Amino acid sequence: MDKPERLHRPELDRDEPRRDFMSYIRTHGLGGEKTAAAPEQDDGAPIEATVAHGVKLGYSVIDEQIRQGEKLAARLRQVSGKPGAMPPAELSTLIERALNIYKDMGALAVAAMETLVRSPLLQPGVTRAWQASPDAAAATTTGGATNFRFELAANRRTQVRLDIRPQGATFMPLVHSLHAATPSAPPLTAVRFHLDPATASPVLHLDVPDGQPAGVYSGVVVDSATNEPCGTLSVRIMS
Amino acid sequence: MDHVVAPDVVRETLAEYGAMTRAAMQAYFPAAEPGPHLYDLLADYPRRGGKMMRSSLCIATARVFGASIDDALLSAVAIELMHNALLIHDDIEDESEQRRDSPTLHALHGIPLALNTGDALALLSMRPLFDNFGRIGPRLALSIVRETERMAWESAEGQAMELGWRRDNCHNLTDADYLTMVLKKTCWLASIHPGRIGAMIGTRDSIDLEPFIRFGFFLGAAFQIQDDLLNLVPDETYGKEPNGDIFEGKRTLMLNHVYRLSPPPQRRILAELLDSARAVRTAEQVAWIRALMEEYGSIAYARGIAHGLAGAALHEYARIFDCLPDSRDRQFIRGLTHWIFHRA
Numbered sequence: 362m363d364k365p366e367r368l369h370r371p372e373l374d375r376d377e378p379r380r381d382f383m384s385y386i387r388t389h390g391l392g393g394e395k396t397a398a399a400p401e402q403d404d405g406a407p408i409e410a411t412v413a414h415g416v417k418l419g420y421s422v423i424d425e426q427i428r429q430g431e432k433l434a435a436r437l438r439q440v441s442g443k444p445g446a447m448p449p450a451e452l453s454t455l456i457e458r459a460l461n462i463y464k465d466m467g468a469l470a471v472a473a474m475e476t477l478v479r480s481p482l483l484q485p486g487v488t489r490a491w492q493a494s495p496d497a498a499a500a501t502t503t504g505g506a507t508n509f510r511f512e513l514a515a516n517r518r519t520q521v522r523l524d525i526r527p528q529g530a531t532f533m534p535l536v537h538s539l540h541a542a543t544p545s546a547p548p549l550t551a552v553r554f555h556l557d558p559a560t561a562s563p564v565l566h567l568d569v570p571d572g573q574p575a576g577v578y579s580g581v582v583v584d585s586a587t588n589e590p591c592g593t594l595s596v597r598i599m600s
Numbered sequence: 601m602d603h604v605v606a607p608d609v610v611r612e613t614l615a616e617y618g619a620m621t622r623a624a625m626q627a628y629f630p631a632a633e634p635g636p637h638l639y640d641l642l643a644d645y646p647r648r649g650g651k652m653m654r655s656s657l658c659i660a661t662a663r664v665f666g667a668s669i670d671d672a673l674l675s676a677v678a679i680e681l682m683h684n685a686l687l688i689h690d691d692i693e694d695e696s697e698q699r700r701d702s703p704t705l706h707a708l709h710g711i712p713l714a715l716n717t718g719d720a721l722a723l724l725s726m727r728p729l730f731d732n733f734g735r736i737g738p739r740l741a742l743s744i745v746r747e748t749e750r751m752a753w754e755s756a757e758g759q760a761m762e763l764g765w766r767r768d769n770c771h772n773l774t775d776a777d778y779l780t781m782v783l784k785k786t787c788w789l790a791s792i793h794p795g796r797i798g799a800m801i802g803t804r805d806s807i808d809l810e811p812f813i814r815f816g817f818f819l820g821a822a823f824q825i826q827d828d829l830l831n832l833v834p835d836e837t838y839g840k841e842p843n844g845d846i847f848e849g850k851r852t853l854m855l856n857h858v859y860r861l862s863p864p865p866q867r868r869i870l871a872e873l874l875d876s877a878r879a880v881r882t883a884e885q886v887a888w889i890r891a892l893m894e895e896y897g898s899i900a901y902a903r904g905i906a907h908g909l910a911g912a913a914l915h916e917y918a919r920i921f922d923c924l925p926d927s928r929d930r931q932f933i934r935g936l937t938h939w940i941f942h943r944a
Contacts, residue, residue: 408904415908422779423817427810 510557515569518599523565525582525592534563535585536594539578546574549596554585567596575600610939613932617659617676618652620669625677628727641709641717642724645684648700651943653823655680657936658794660929664921665802671736674728675744675797681725682748683789686755688718693763694848695878736801743805744797751793758785765851769875771867773856775905779821781851787820811920818913823940825906828852829899832890846886849874853905857898858889866892906941913937 511521525534533556539549551568579595629643655676662672690696691704692711698704706714729748732741761781765773795812831845832854845852859870870892873885893899914937921930 408900411901411904412908412911415905416912418775418905419779419818419821419909419912422776422783423814426780426783426817427813 509562510560510564512564512566513569514567515598516571517569517575519567519569520597520599521565521567522595522597523582523592524594531586532563532591533585534582534591535588536580536582539580539594539596541574541576541578543574543576546576546578549573549578552580552594552596565594569596569598573598607935607939607942609928609931610935613660613928614652614656617656617669618650620673621652621655621659621676621680622646624673624728625680628677628681628724637713638717638720641705641713642721644705644708644717645687645699645721646680648702650680650684650700652680653936654683654790654794657791657933658798660932661795661798662801663798663929664924664927664933665799665807667798667802672798672801674732674735675801676794677728678725678732678748679789679794679797681721681728682752685718685721685725686759686789688714688721690759692718693759694850696844696848698844740800740805743800747793747797747800751788754784754788758783758788761785762851766849766874769871770851771859771871771874773851773859775853775856778851778853778856782821782824783817786824787817790816790823791820792816811916815913815916815920818909818916819937819940822906822909822913822937825853825902825909826940826943828854829902829906832893832899843886843890846889847878847881849878849881853902854893854898855889857901858892858896861896861898862892910937910940 509523513519513521534554536552536554539552540546541548549567549569551566551570553566554563555566556562557564575598577595577597579593581590582592582594583589584591625646629646630639632639658676658679659669659672662675663669687699688705691699692706692714696704697707702708704714705717708714709717725748726745729741729745732744735741758781762785764770765781792813793816795816796809799807799809799812828845828850832843846855855874859867862870870889873881873889914934917934917937921933924930
């Protein structure tokens with residue numbers, strides 16, 4: 362009786378784990394079925410070894426680059442971190458730059474406010490925003506002095522200062538007369554607020570007589586509707 | 601966990617973000633004189649298409665971190681403009697003949713006009729960065745300008761390395777030399793910079809940017825090696841002349857590999873061939889070098905390195921993005937590590 366042929370295990374198509382998923386996908390497709398023969402490298406090195414070499418090489422290159430960058434940064438930090446390490450010339454340049462930045466920011470803020478106040482397109486929105494919040498309204502009325510028009514008739518140099526607290530949208534101010542500190546000086550009586558129908562905003566009109574003694578004249582501004590004080594008006598007449 | 605492969609997400613996202621970037625970029629091309637000598641030329645390369653990978657990566661990274669597309673769009677435009685500016689100069693320096701299926705700009709208009717157009721396009725790329733000041737605020741916009749300056753320096757250093765190797769006829773280059781050059785020349789603009797800018801916009805400049813160097817390097821290096829491999833395959837969809845890199849004597853992984861494995865007499869011939877000017881290099885000589893690449897397994901070797909780098913990119917991706925919510929943008933970024941092997 363013939364001896365039956367000895368059974369052999371089939372040859373394994375691999376004897377190592379698959380560590381490179383890209384090669385796996387390339388050869389097996391997304392579903393895991395093998396789609397093509399695995400590429401073999403002509404110089405005999407297994408493809409996994411090349412992949413591993415690539416990863417190792419890549420990390421050594423990038424780690425070296427980052428290490429160099431860190432060394433450079435540390436050296437720069439060391440110089441800038443030491444007390445007194447910065448030369449005085451550099452320090453003054455730094456201060457000058459900081460001041461310039463603040464100046465630029467200030468100019469920018471003023472320009473922004475100007476744009477807001479002057480732009481006819483933006484004004485209704487700005488007014489609505491101010492009316493919506495009492496805090497915002499406070500800012501308006503102080504800055505809102507720009508909303509008052511001044512009509513001044515004087516032959517001498519005269520300064521006018523109007524400080525006014527927040528009021529409602531229909532506010533109409535009233536001032537009776539402005540008095541000097543010295544009782545002998547006659548009061549300034551030609552002063553009044555009237556409404557400009559074109560803009561629907563109050564206009565302060567002031568006449569300074571030629572014989573009016575020099576000095577500071579001030580008076581209380583009241584809400585014409587309630588007679589509640591709401592600010593002050595002062596006028597400095599130069600000699 | 602994200603799906604391993606997301607080619608549709610990549611294609612769709614590239615199409616969507618690419619179209620947005622192109623539309624926004626259009627506004628930066630002035631219709632002015634001298635049109636035929638400058639402004640018409642400025643828009644030539646951008647209008648030829650392109651994959652828009654860089655701009656899309658920037659937008660997607662910003663979105664992954666929570667920013668709006670609009671916040672990232674100007675930076676994406678700047679990246680594309682700078683990319684196209686460098687392409688014009690690269691084509692002159694490499695004496696390339698084709699770009700995106702058409703003759704290169706200097707082949708069409710001559711080197712002086714092309715050079716000037718490249719300069720103007722690089723300058724134009726600053727405009728959206730200045731417009732960023734109004735859009736995302738001066739502090740962040742200034743940081744992006746600084747990042748852009750760094751990227752430009754890295755790119756210039758990488759280009760200098762490669763051009764210097766060719767001028768000085770350097771042959772004994774290691775793979776580490778090649779990868780260092782690619783890190784600077786390709787990866788910074790292609791993947792490191794867009795990722796870092798996107799993350800800065802998304803986090804309002806409050807994130808450690810170092811991991812983006814690692815991720816961008818591995819992704820960009822795998823991308824570049826695949827690009828070098830595609831150059832060896834005659835394919836109409838690729839857009840450049842086949843074997844153009846061998847004609848130009850580019851020190852690719854494959855060429856370095858061939859040189860290392862060649863016996864000394866063959867090395868001498870290779871060195872002489874590479875030392876000659878491009879114009880005198882013949883198609884037969886190029887075909888001979890190409891055949892050596894097959895013979896020594898240089899193509900499989902480079903492909904293996906590229907796959908290893910793509911795997912490392914996935915690992916670095918996980919370190920950055922795995923803690924973030926899943927989204928189409930996140931899938932897109934991950935999908936890029938696979939897409940680079942399947943693009944034309």
